Amino acid sequence: MTHVVVLVRWNEPFQKLATCDADGGIFVWIQYEGRWSVELVNDRGAQVSDFTWSHDGTQALISYRDGFVLVGSVSGQRHWSSEINLESQITCGIWTPDDQQVLFGTADGQVIVMDCHGRMLAHVLLHESDGILSMSWNYPSFLVEDSSESDTDSDDYSPPQDGPAAYPIPVQNIKPLLTVGFTSGDISLMNNYDDLSPAIIRSGLKDVVVQWCTQGNLLAVAGMERQSPLAELSGGLLLKSALIKFYNVRGEHIYTLETPVQRPITSICWGHRDSRLFLASGPALYVVRVEHRISNLQLLCQQAIASCLRDDKDIGKLILPPRLCSYLTTAFISTIKPPIPDPNNMRDFVSYPTAGNERLHCTMKRTEDDPEVGGPCYTLYLEYLGGLVPILKGRRISKLRPEFVIMDPKTDGKADEIYGNGLISTVIDSCNCSDSSDIELSDDWAGKKSPKISRASKSPKLPRINIETRKSPKLSRAAQEISRSPRLPIRKPSIGSPSLNRREFPLEDITQHNYLAQVTSNIWGTKFKIVGLAAFLPANLGAVIYKTSLLHLQPRQMTIYLPEVRKISMDYINLPVFNPNVFSEDEDDLPVTGASGIPENNPPCTVNIPIAPIHSSAQAMIDRPWRGP
Known part of the structure; x- marks a missing residue:
């Protein structure tokens, strides 16, 4: 709930x-x-x-x-x-x-x-x-003590100019x-x-919200305009906009800022050394630039020229000296600049690391058991910007073993689309803030509803997130060979290593249900293998080995093998023969034999695939090797 x-x-x-x-x-x-x-x-x-x-x-x-x-x-x-x-x-x-x-x-x-x-x-x-x-x-x-943050840390910092101080003097x-x-x-x-x-x-406003700046000399009052008694008696439905009024410590009115926001402002907040005022109205966040002194002619010209341009790419078309072009570029620097994903390319955003090695977190939810599809279903979501983006969906296919089939969530109903579309709507409507002028507002934001992370919420329908097969000219032959025959042949069990009763998925079902991978397990649930079913994925996607000691005298151990699947290179399709059905019931895996029949010392389920290290990048930056004397 x-x-x-x-x-x-x-x-x-x-x-x-x-x-x-x-x-x-x-x-x-x-x-x-x-x-x-x-x-x-x-x-x-x-x-x-x-x-x-x-x-x-x-x-x-x-x-x-x-x-x-x-x-x-x-x-x-x-x-x-x-x-x-x-x-x-x-x-x-x-x-x-x-x-x-x-x-x-x-x-x-x-x-x-x-x-x-x-x-x-x-x-x-x-x-x-x-x-x-x-x-x-x-x-x-x-x-608190003075922050260690430098005045030049912000991206939109510009050196102070001659004349009055750029920032207000504390009261x-x-x-x-x-x-x-x-x-x-x-x-x-x-x-x-x-x-x-x-x-x-x-103030003459209703639903007022007040906030003093950090210097204590400027009071911002935000609220909705009140309709005149004549308009209320006539029954006219006039759309009133939100206003922001500024007062000094003596209660004297200084300035009134009109905004096209037609819903109440629920909260305001000063920031960036009182040079920004943030407004919250519904699902949208607005940014107001505040000048505590009389603007010089250069700044006024900058704002006038910037209002005539669509974006900073048009600055190069102007006949201006390079120094003035550089100064004009600062008018297009956004105060809030989160890594906003492209709504048409959400798959790459959730599948590959971010540019700044930012750690993203996921949440898994269990859906209701559907007798038509079999066992329970689990959906993996990416937590981002207050929403959930569906990444993978898994369904249990065996009642005895923990075996699952993993598919693309786009093919399974409307419940998952609500999460993704709600986030995309939030990203587009609420976070695409750009303060190239004193206030950056959009009329489209006023009529939109706040997205809710709920199964019963009604978010606007957007195109589904499709996953496309990445084609490479070097791998076209390999992809054709895979598409001609089933990927997972059944091999007879060997002595001491019984095979799994793994379900076979025909190519028609793989294409129709958009199956991506299958998780197989031994009877004890201590060894798992992840097998790729899609043509653009390698056959071996990794393995998990879970070991416990007798009477739990030693700590439990879990070993994870994951291949590094790159975005461009897909050379792992032509890997050695990989059989997902062979498991050892002992603590150690059976030796893997090579082409000549000689046992190899390769770890299980790796087949010479580069292993991606499983560790925290943040922790690696903190922990340093200790050196003895």
């Missing part, structure tokens, strides 16, 4: 991520060997209204809508909890800048103040008719402001929760 994530909170000092779903489940994630793993789980069964880390990252404040509040450590220990009896719901909770008090906002406009030990301090009514949506401070979220000697957002769209800037004369901002 898939749960909708409603809150995401990052802990910078401890590098941990907290997520809360709609059912009240709280998960704390840590990154281990390149993959995010769950470290802590808390499920109270009530909906979470807010989750906030303390400024030093050591404590977490959790508030529930039913009035229950909890403070725990970053390691999962509970410090204190309390039940607040209210007639309304708690909507948000924050720490004070010194982490000595916690503030809770309610749906009836109250602020509840408690100390860091759970003692009640005050109840303050800020607004009689409006509820509180959010509270925040114009203060850094975390107090110093200014008391932190408490920012309270109400359901009416008004925002109060207060020196403290008991400030009697706060500065009021009339």
Whole structure:
């Protein structure tokens, strides 16, 4: 069952991520060997209204809508909890800048103040008719040392120019402001929760989301335009766009940015030293470039020329000096640049390593047993960009032995296509961000739905992922020979080495069901061989040998032999004779005899195929050989 994530909170000092779903489940994630793993789980069964880390990252404040509040450590220990009896719901909770008090906002406009030990301090009514949506401070979220990341690490970095500073100057000697957002769209800037004369901002927006920049001198307010009373009475359905308004610490309006986004903005976030503002709206992520000073003429000309070009390839057609062309190229550098796969070539993306040796992870799911096809089916998915891309599908073909046939998932129903199409839709619609101007938005994104990883989800139908046979002129004869006769002949069992009752798949079935490989096993389930069935795969795809000692006195051993199947070269088709049916019931394999009848010392199932090492590239970079004195 898939749960909708409603809150995401990052802990910078401890590098941990907290997520809360709609059912009240709280998960704390840590990154281990390149993959995010769950470290802590808390499920109270009530909906979470807010989750906030303390400024030093050591404590977490959790508030529930039913009035229950909890403070725990970053390691999962509970410090204190309390039940607040209210007639309304708690909507948000924050720490004070010194982490000595916690503030809770309610749906009836109250602020509840408690100390860091759970003692009640005050109840303050800020607004009689409006509820509180959010509270925040114009203060850094975390107090950490300067990051080791250099200012020149980003790809879109350009050397500072003469004139005013390229980045805003930090606000110093200014008391932190408490920012309270109400359901009416008004925002109060207060020196403290008991400030009697706060500065009021009339934003005129609904569903407002506020966020201070890291310097604390610029407030971004995002929300939807409100329809005029006349338009509401006439019943006119006018499409209103989302607006972003910027204010200073005194509540004075500075600038309004109009966007074509026609759905509510759920979250905003500053980044890149306050030079970028990220907007989340539905399944799309938008990037806004923010200039904290008056733009010079060179930058304005750059943006004007870039808006007239389709992409950076058209820059070479302009009659400009090389230096200006290089400067113009920076306008097309994207802020977010994930390795987005080509939707028409997804097979190569999931089958071959990425360019930067990035580690990709997979998930295997078991589908329902279908009496028509035989045993249970398992589908292997690639985890990427929040979606699942089906790679392989396996079906068990024997009830006694763990034997399987592996096929292409594209031939098996619509359930697998949902996963792949959902990811492709997400990749195309949400991650193809390019901020060549102040804001990069697309009208097509506004009407699309968020893809869900669910069997019942309805994703837009896209072309299926087809696998094509790679043809090579040098291997055409070998491929023809393989296509004329069955690949897996049955050999009579030898003494002491009974053969497997392996199913034979005719060439028509292999083509129709798109079978790729078959996994055979001995009766004990300790030795497995992987046999290629497709014409573009070698006959021997590897072997797995599993050994255990008597009474488990020694550690269990698993040996994996995998051939290196290259994308271009397929010389492994003309390999020596390989019989997938011969297994030894002893601990050691029978010796493999060569052409002259002399036993060879080759390891089983390798037949001189280059073996791909099975090890972690990340671990290899960390572990270094120890040298003695």
